[in-house]
Amino acid sequence: MKGGEVVTLQLGQYGNQVGFEIFNTMAHELFATSAPSSSWLSFFRYDTRNRPTARCVLVDMEPKVINQSISLAESSKLWVYDASQSFSKQSGSGNNWANGYLHHGPSIRDRFLSMVRREAEQCDRLSTFLLLQSLAGGTGSGVGTYLTEVLRDEYPNAILANQVAWPYGTGDVVVQTYNAAFTLAHLNQTSDAILTHQNDHLNSICTRLLHISQPSFTHLNKVIAGLTAGVALPASVLCGGCPPTSSPAPSPFGMSTMGPGGYPPAPVCSAVADYLCTVPRSSLVTGLPAAGAIGGGASVSRQVTSVGGITICVPVRLPSPRPPTPSALAAASSSVAPPALALSPVTALADSLGHLCGHPGFRLLTTRSVPQVPDRSVDYTADSWPALLRPLHSMLAGDLATEDRIRAGTADLSNPGRVCRCLSAALFLRGQQYQAVDGAAFQGALQPFGDPRLYAPWALDPLRIYLSPARFRRLETFAAVVANSQSVVGPLEHVLGRAQGMYAARAFLHHYARYGVEEDHFRECFAELEQVLANYRSL
């Protein structure tokens, strides 16, 4: 697979439940509807009996959920888990982050690494680790944090993405805000990207859009699976994107682009990016290390077509491309005219995460997708791209959890105080080919996403668009947007405020002290999160 494989790590009860749903959704997309192609190899491999097997390591501190997930996968008849790649202990982490991080985590380190190594050895070129964990419990949060740090040491070049579940506002666990604060503060230093899903939002998607009156965890997990698969499945880059303005404002944080793990983008990128317009993308992507492919989009001149604020590379066949701007032509004049090229799929996950998390101070991502319709309505849903992208844009700009078709006008960006600003965004369009639709309408629908008022003034190359002709969930059109935006400010403020309140009352501290987490550690984590909050507020 071009772009490298993704190894998923399912941690704790949440991770194992949602992981099953994600793989199951992807398996249905990849195997059930079409003949298997090589594109599915980024998430699956063959086992000895030639069955598609999830590239996955399952970890929990108690055995019940893992066994359940393995047998559910077996009964799907489409794919399986490798049961030898699972590991559970008998005693749970007891909702205690400290227990997971300082006790259970170290005790399973070697076992875990050997399972990961076995999985990594089966990869052609491992690019990404996707860790699925909750923030509230002890195993997902504590053990997950520890294992992220272990992976960072052992696989310094891989992208580490943590997908976390933000707990219900009313709470499943009393100490959830402590656990969440610890986890987020630690992940902020080790992880490359933190994909967040809020249970409250998922719940409102289920009740309002999917018409489920009593959503269960399975329903919520299916929504997460849809969001994740919609992003992670193979797609092609439509747009490298160029700065919305000719010279972006300087970043207040000093550096504008950083590769994953905090190291700068590989120096190869500018040369490669010049190349980007004239050679098949396929050869470009295969020839690049993961970090290079990530940094590659930035600060290069290339032959472009302007469509509103965004810019679209010529090699991609666009409806009625307008003539290239003179400046772009001048920049590209040294190279030969680009041949018409077919798109080649990349692992959209690795590529987009690198694009989205270009700055070490901003790692929290939120995902939204349209349309969210019940399965029974899928066959009757046929949205045009403009009808789909308009509500998505207002969700992005107005920080809404669910689409609102009735009130969805074009989002008003004129009031900066009400715009949920982004550092970067990745737009995923699946389904009906853009060639088949009216070019001007398509361009018009994409235009608002490139509006510079949506992004931080210093954001460089903020939007990247991925396309796939394959239908998702049989939908004629499907769009998802992953954004590194201010929409995390609210939930983060909530978690931090509650945790600090409990800390001031000195509640529950003795449970953490029992495993060696002292009060200094609480304060350090709170300070780290204050910094993250300040970063996002300043966007």
Next chain:
Amino acid sequence: MREILVVQVGQCGNQIGSRFWQHALNEFEKYNSVKVYDEAISSFFRNVDASGQSIAPGPNTPRHSLKARAILIDAEEGVLSSIMRSPIRDLFELTQFIGDTSGSGNNWARGFHHYGTKYHDDILDKVRRSAEQCDSLQSFFLLHSLGGGTGSGLGTYTIQLLADEFPTVYRFATSVFPSENDDVTTSPYNSVLALGQLIEHADCVLPLHNEALMEICERTQSQAAKGDAAAVIGGVDGGQKRAKPYDDMNDIAARLLTDLTSSMRFEGSLNVDLNEITMNLVPFPRMHLLTASMAPLVRPRDIAFQPRRITQMFDAVFHRDSQIIQADPTQHFYLGCGLFVRGSHVEISDIHNNIARIRPNLKMVPWNQEAFKVGLCGAPPVGLPYSLLCLANNTCVTQPLEAMIQRWNSLFKHHAHVHHYTEFIGLDEMAEAKERVLSVCRDYAEVERMAGTGGQAVPRSVAEAAPFHRQLPLF
């Protein structure tokens, strides 16, 4: 393979225990009708084949003879021998019994000091042997009453022993509080002395108030009479006539234990381990007395009503009538509240909707407004479509403690019966136990007082243990 070892001490403890084992067996009969010895059963029972060997659980392991993971202790023979005549006698081996003949004479000090030292080695040996038969011992359940001599004295001696020998294994004490007007004159002494030990050495105490249990039973019986059928709490053995007077009350205690452990035994979409309970509900050390309430307490089809709705169940557990201690939690502050649902047709959104609905009527401490711990287990209790167990750390728990201290004071004022105790312990030890109980009461009172004014509460004991500095802003 996560096990629980039940230590049942004294007459009351053993009576609750025998109901509990009956409940546990019934539950496994329902959910495991194919007679396989799986991991769920192994948490309560050993599987012993004809040669006396324990067999490890597995998906295809046949069930041989089940042996309860229990230690039965009493200073009299009566209850133990009646267990050996009961239908569940096969669950126990003689090596699990510790018995004496003379009784503790309703004297905590005799139970703790006389029998404690006498049976120290025996208890330790039997507990160790049972612990070695476990794969991963999760917790000890102590079943006892506080009013008498053996349960309170020897029971708290045992829990202190367990705390020393097995510090990492959680210790839950299910303690029956005596009634105001019970037949044991010295019960205030025994209760306070025992509580002094429990506060120090147990991880979690679940007080069961005798009077509250009686009231619940009376109410369910009168409801049943209206519905023209026998009410059965927990629905164990149909409409059979009860032989023993306390069985109904013991059934409530037994169901409390089966509900509490259901999530670690059966599958569910939101599992709760026992160690999560203290983690979530005990914000400060020593403040670990949790009030329990359950719903529904009557099997719906036994009465003339239609099956109750889930929302009614949630209303019920916060109602005074469902509390197993005599106090009204809604008038006091919640430090934490655990809601553990069993039932296959209850979804997580039901629970959250109900919490959101009920929350405005509850007083939560200001620093922990979202103090809800939620569990969801797929297997309902036998005979019910769903059930709800609520464990709460509520400041109302001080009411029975204060009442107990008052009764202590009225006895102690005249030094009545004190000489029975000074045979074994000094007056200072009695004063110390009373002071421990009082300090917990003060801590709860302080939390309540601070919560009432909207301020941050730091209980006295915590503040003293590690001084709290406020001199610098942290950020």
